[in-house]
Amino acid sequence: MEISEGTVPFRGRRTWYRIAGPWPAERGRPPLLVLHGGPGVPHGYLTDLDGMTSLGRTVVYYDQAGCGRSDPLDDPAEWTADTFVEEVGAVRDGIGLDRVHLFGHSWGGMLALEYALRRPPGLESLTLAGTSASVPLLASEVRRLMERLPAGVRETLARHEAAGTTGSPEYEEAAAAFFRLWMCRITPLPEHVAKASDAVNAELYGAMFGAEWNVTGTLKDWDVTARLGELDLPVLVTTGRYDEITPAAVQPLVEGIRGAQWMVFEESAHLSTAEEPERYRAGLDAFLSRVESDAEHP
Numbered sequence: 001m002e003i004s005e006g007t008v009p010f011r012g013r014r015t016w017y018r019i020a021g022p023w024p025a026e027r028g029r030p031p032l033l034v035l036h037g038g039p040g041v042p043h044g045y046l047t048d049l050d051g052m053t054s055l056g057r058t059v060v061y062y063d064q065a066g067c068g069r070s071d072p073l074d075d076p077a078e079w080t081a082d083t084f085v086e087e088v089g090a091v092r093d094g095i096g097l098d099r100v101h102l103f104g105h106s107w108g109g110m111l112a113l114e115y116a117l118r119r120p121p122g123l124e125s126l127t128l129a130g131t132s133a134s135v136p137l138l139a140s141e142v143r144r145l146m147e148r149l150p151a152g153v154r155e156t157l158a159r160h161e162a163a164g165t166t167g168s169p170e171y172e173e174a175a176a177a178f179f180r181l182w183m184c185r186i187t188p189l190p191e192h193v194a195k196a197s198d199a200v201n202a203e204l205y206g207a208m209f210g211a212e213w214n215v216t217g218t219l220k221d222w223d224v225t226a227r228l229g230e231l232d233l234p235v236l237v238t239t240g241r242y243d244e245i246t247p248a249a250v251q252p253l254v255e256g257i258r259g260a261q262w263m264v265f266e267e268s269a270h271l272s273t274a275e276e277p278e279r280y281r282a283g284l285d286a287f288l289s290r291v292e293s294d295a296e297h298p
């Protein structure tokens with residue numbers, strides 16, 4: 001598998017990228033540009049998508065500003081969705097991604113929606129993996145899931161959040177109970193997932209989002225549900241059967257986008273790309289192939 005790496009300029013900093021597969025991509029097959037979650041979780045947990053290269057596809061990843069191998073994003077005034085939307089454009093311009101299939105996971109899906117709603121040229125399709133069009137709705141559903149945890153676990157989480165001691169081992173152990181059920185059901189975590197999780201920029205994540213079940217950050221009121229009808233491109237929505245993004249959280253997204261396809265992975269939680277990698281790649285490739293065929297034979 002061919003791998004190439006580099007950086008592109010962004011606001012006087014460097015955004016690091018990694019390309020899996022041939023570059024330039026095979027003619028007629030736009031690359032898949034991957035937007036990772038978080039905010040502040042590096043791209044590595046999504047690298048099961050490297051397997052798309054065996055299907056003749058090129059996959060482009062990058063670490064969003066402030067995490068992974070990209071330069072720090074130290075000014076809290078820049079910790080906004082607009083900053084990261086601008087960065088998507090900088091990556092495309094810097095690498096020369098004239099035509100792309102855009103893939104966003106979790107927060108990356110919200111970012112992909114923000115970007116797509118600005119109608120950039122060359123956007124061939126949109127894949128929204130484990131995401132929602134509304135943070136308030138998502139937060140209410142995650143709180144509902146949290147209520148299914150044992151009372152002692154819930155008490156531990158609430159106590160440490162109130163005291164500001166969320167870095168304590170006791171809090172982390174209690175939080176892990178939630179993640180094992182609705183984030184990733186593989187035990188132990190796959191190495192690449194664990195590595196990315198350990199490298200999260202917790203300050204950036206906390207400022208923009210907060211705890212999974214207690215959204216307090218700048219994204220807490222983010223909601224584009226009313227604008228979904230503006231999207232006019234092929235869209236695939238994917239979730240896991242045990243995803244923290246529940247059917248209630250994703251239904252308005254699917255219903256609001258004309259022609260959106262919804263694919264559910266029966267043995268997955270929030271990380272279907274890692275939990276069912278072969279099935280995920282096959283489903284994604286089938287969708288992208290249909291998009292390309294329809295474009296070639298309208």
